[in-house]
Amino acid sequence: MREADPRPVLAGWSNQVTTRSGVRLKVRPAEPEDEALLTDFFSRVTPDDLRFRFLSPVQKAGRNLVAPLVRVDHKSTENFLAFADDGETLVATAMIAADPSLKRAEVALAVRADFKQKGLGWSLLQLVADYAKARGIRSIESIEARDNREAIGLEQEMGFTARSYPGDPTLVLLRKVLHPAA
Numbered sequence: 001m002r003e004a005d006p007r008p009v010l011a012g013w014s015n016q017v018t019t020r021s022g023v024r025l026k027v028r029p030a031e032p033e034d035e036a037l038l039t040d041f042f043s044r045v046t047p048d049d050l051r052f053r054f055l056s057p058v059q060k061a062g063r064n065l066v067a068p069l070v071r072v073d074h075k076s077t078e079n080f081l082a083f084a085d086d087g088e089t090l091v092a093t094a095m096i097a098a099d100p101s102l103k104r105a106e107v108a109l110a111v112r113a114d115f116k117q118k119g120l121g122w123s124l125l126q127l128v129a130d131y132a133k134a135r136g137i138r139s140i141e142s143i144e145a146r147d148n149r150e151a152i153g154l155e156q157e158m159g160f161t162a163r164s165y166p167g168d169p170t171l172v173l174l175r176k177v178l179h180p181a182a
Contacts, residue, residue, distance in 0.1 A: 017082070017127060019119030026087050027127060030070045030079040038066050038081070041090045044112045052148045053110040055171070069095060076100065078131065082124055084115075091115040094124040096132060096140070104139045105132055109151075121154055129158070133178045142174045 017025045030038065042050060042061035050058050054065060069079045076099070082092040091112045098105035107128050111120045132140050143165060144151050155174045156162060165171035 017123050019123045021119045023115070023118045023120065024085045025082040025091070025120065025123065026085070027080050027082045027124070029074065030072065030081050030093070032070050034070045034081060035063070035066055037090050038069055038093065039063075041093065041112060042066065042110070044114070045110055046113045048148075049110055049113070052145050052151065053108060055143065055145060069093065076102065076105075080124065080127065080131075082120060092120045092124055094128045096128050098132070098135070098137055102135060102137050104141060105137045106141050106143065107132075108142065121151070122158070125154065125158060129176065129178065136179065138179045138181060139175055139177045141176075144172045144174060146170050146172050 015027060017027050019025070039061060042053075042065075045053070047059075050061060054061070058065065072079050072095075077095070077097045079093060079095040081090055082094070083089060084091050092110065092115065094107065094109045096105050096107050107125065109121055109124055109128075111124075129140060142151070142155055142160065144155070146152075146169075152162060152172055152174065155176070158176065160174040160176040162172050162174050165173045
């Protein structure tokens with residue numbers, strides 16, 4: 001039996017989002033054709049933000065890092081692209097990857113340097129949390145470099161709890177329960 005196309009689940013997630021500071025974004029799921037666009041996007045984030053996103057000292061986000069962000073299954077993994085109001089300028093990306101049982105998922109965001117401090121991170125994290133909740137995912141998690149205070153603060157403000165990451169003192173695990181276990 002052939003599985004149904006998962007894209008209908010995404011219909012409500014391609015939309016306009018307005019940040020708390022009034023920035024309007026057009027958000028849609030990534031597709032394989034977006035690889036060059038996403039590669040260009042990562043050339044416009046700060047070196048620290050590139051390191052924070054991939055949790056390694058990455059100099060450039062090459063095909064090995066970008067291809068998995070656009071070749072998602074639209075079931076357990078989704079990557080949302082946020083465009084400026086012109087609909088063409090990619091300014092942020094928010095990925096969610098769930099475990100096979102869809103009980104928990106990891107989230108990761110990146111915002112272009114010239115669009116930081118405008119509420120994009122908050123709005124995209126809220127969009128991803130709403131998406132996860134609608135999919136029935138019980139909790140979302142974020143693994144952050146301990147020195148990424150901005151992201152840790154944002155996530156805690158949104159109700160995530162922080163704890164040390166097992167086996168790596170340089171990381172912090174942040175978790176937010178969306179649906180308590182039955």
